[in-house]
Amino acid sequence: MAVETPPRVTAGTPSTTAKPETGQPWKERWGGLFFVAPFLLLFVLFMLWPIVSGLWNSFFNTSLAGVKQEFLGLQNWRDLFGDPAVWSSLKNTLVFTAMSTPPLVVIALVMALLANRKGLLGWLLRFSYFAPFVLPATVVTLIWVWIYQPGFGLVNGLLTAGGFTEIDWLNTENRAMLAVVITTVWWTVGFNFLLYLAALQGIPAQVYEAAAIDGANGRQQLFRITLPLLSRTTGLIVVLQLVASLKIFDQIYLMTTGGPNHATRPIIMYIYETGFTSYRIGYASAISYLFFAIIVIVAVAQFKLFSGRGEAE
Amino acid sequence: MPPDPALFRPGRRAVLGGLLGTLALTGCGALRSQPKVREWNLFGGGDGARLLQIHQQYVAEHPDVLFEAHTLAWGPPFYTKLAMSAAGGRAPEVATLHLSRLKGFSPTTMLDPIPVDLLADAGVTESDFLPTSWNRAVVDGKLYAVPLDTHPFVLYYNTEICQKAGLLGADGKIKTVKGVDAFLDMLKAVKDVTGKFGASVETTNPWRLWWTLYGQLEGKFFDETGTRLVLDDAKALEALTLMAKLAADGLTPRSSNYSALVAQFTNGDAGLSFNGEWEVTTYQTAKMPFSMAPFPVVYDVPKYAGDAHTFVLPHQSNRNKDDTKATVEYIAWMLKHSAEWAAGGHVPAYQPVAKSDEYLKLKPQAEYRSVAPDVLFDPDAWFSGSGAQLQNEAAAAFSGVFSGQATPKDALAQFKAATQKLLDTPSPV
């Protein structure tokens, strides 16, 4: 996904009209392919081929153990629709997305508004807000599992100190997902924060000066100028965030391994378990395709929505 | 105008060249004459600490072998990695495997058979094992695993706390309790002393406790063909109801994972602990007053959930003869030194050690090793065994019984449905 990149160097001639070049006709006609070839080779090997072979496998009972491979026709696909684990893990994925996206957008915006200042304080704020994002998932989850630990963890330590009863966050069905979402917000909000910050810094100061001359106070400037000017950025962030949240795997695998009682197991983890833990490569490929279709639908829908709005501006 | 490119070129090339050079050095293991033994295990508890010491001795005695051991996270992570490494072709030379997992691991494709002749050369033969454990390691007439130990579910007790609770006999050992009421009284007495819990339990994975209780009720799981679930609902519910009562009365925590189970017994929040016998080293290291006993016979017959660790040779696409020889010698060496392994809690499978004075003198091992013949293995199916899907489904369903989020009835229904689904799934092995 990409933001409109403001060209640094103003365009001279439109790019598509390549000028005729001197040289041999063969080189002239095919030489360009040479530049594209390395990427294309890797693209075919590690993206196109697995897409095709995954589809192929989904019609077989391919096993990781390599013991047999029989053609099943549509059996895997039929099983898929009758498999409650598919639907419950899909539901968990959507629940995670619905729970994590709003705070990841709103808190990022608040952070950007707060941290849009110069000097040492600005640097420190930007550092604190974004620092978790550069940590690997494992480091993040090791820290948070420890924080959520009953008995001697930080959160429960605070709860008991405040006279509340402690909660075993990661092992309680209706708390575990919340715990994962809190961790995720802490970890990844920094990226959205930076996108907002960049957008904020792109608003020319004259706009505010003009507004101040018109007598607009801080609150009016925020709601009438800043937020409307950020709407495009917000659209972008929501798009990126929804797709990113749908792909949830790392934090959940590392914090709860999908538990308790599969209450946090996302669809990617079910694919992983089916394919690698239970050896059922063929069936896992079929589930992958179901999820693939959902991602593509969401992404295309949003892209349409987003690019439509982009043109309107 | 563009800066002079010559400034950047050599640098970039040097960096790349350096990188490729490094890769060539590290990626290539062919330039060696020493045999190599890489061992993977799943001993994350006190037995892992014990294994580390034993391995240090092995390395000291075998300077000619390139030896490397790794502990991977117990259960599904370990078995998934092991299977993927066997599928990938660059598996370690040797790994530990639960005997209950052997058939479901697809031994004929994912493991290489143990060269029995090499094993005999190293001084270990069939006669060194009990027939039951040896025979379980044979698949299609070939030996695929070398049994290392057996590990029953046992009772740990804090001698100081239990003394205060009046549970110790004149000999300083815990008095044997029998029956549900006596069992509950014992837990209550301990709870009164600790002020917190009676026993620490892994509520997030209560399979071993449930399987022990259900086994003591003489409950069956599969029919003779191994294809039909014949779970006895009344008995299963009886065991689950008892587990729910333990948590509801505060005799055990409502929610605790494995590390919390260890911590609660160590710091005295619980005076008893229901667990496998592999944490001896941890509690000895903590210098706490503790001993062990067989898990109480709460119901009708003495049965104790358990399993056995074995050594296997994961499948390699290019197995090296020298490495294999060194690996088999390593296995034999480990068996002959399994008294040290047994000091960590496990009951050795290698009979020359199991019958040795060195082992027989070990405390507190002497207090519980007699139950080894009554160890109850997991149901026999490709999805069953330590850390396999059946246990995971049981954990998913039964942990709610402790936390109070599920009634025993609902939990059982969920577990049965999940088991049926596994039965209906065509075996991938």
Added chain:
Amino acid sequence: MTTATLPAATKPPRWNFPKTASAVGAVILAVIWLVPLLWALDTSLKPEPETTRAPITWLPESPTTDAYRSVIDQGDLIRWFFNSTIVSVLVTTLTLIVSVLAAYGFSRTKFPGRKVLFGLIIAGILVPPQVLIVPLFQEMTGLGLVDTYWGMVLPQVVAPVMVFVLKKFFDGISRDYEDAARVDGASRWRIVWSVMVPMSRPILVAVGIFTFIGAWNNFLWPFIVTTDPSMMTIPVGLANVQGSYGLRYAQIMASAVLGGLPLLIVYALFQRHVVRGVGDAGIKG
């Protein structure tokens, strides 16, 4: 621009209070965001028995670096650090080279099927790598690349979004520079490295940093394609391999601190580039 209709009389700015309030709010939020990191550091400096004490102790009563010493002595962490460095550097270098070439090819050259190919690659942006783990692992077993650096690196090099971003950027660069270089006799290959690359340095630095962070932190793919602990990267190794036994919360936190430190330092040093990079390219790692 605005429709505010307040009298135009210039009032003295009265925002001192909100400004202070927002500064205080910003600092509070920053502290909340830093607490988990500090708590990890705090725990890592405690002796093991103190970590499980209830009620919790805020600062270590007898601070010790024992946990760090044992974690480093176990040796794996250093090996994983080495692996992470190799993999991330390779991924970043190869991604930049391959994507720059492809972007140039699509932006400046003509060959039959160019548009179709570009469309295909853009469609690749929609493919989440997560759905490919199963067939890709199968493919790696076939190629014998499981537990190798190349197995980890090559699939990560395929970043269609990078080609897209760079092509758009190249499209905006005037052709005058190339034409001048061509008059001097430079080949297209030479033009890429001596005209296009130097002119796109800011964006290349930005996407390079993000590719590096993304590769360093990538969990799922290295997790799938490595099984051998000595081939794992830091995130994968920390998650899968246990180096100590018994009570070990302080050690776990010590390894978390050590595992997170390299990129925190990189980030602190290059914050300006990172912040600007997001503005320039807006790429999700």
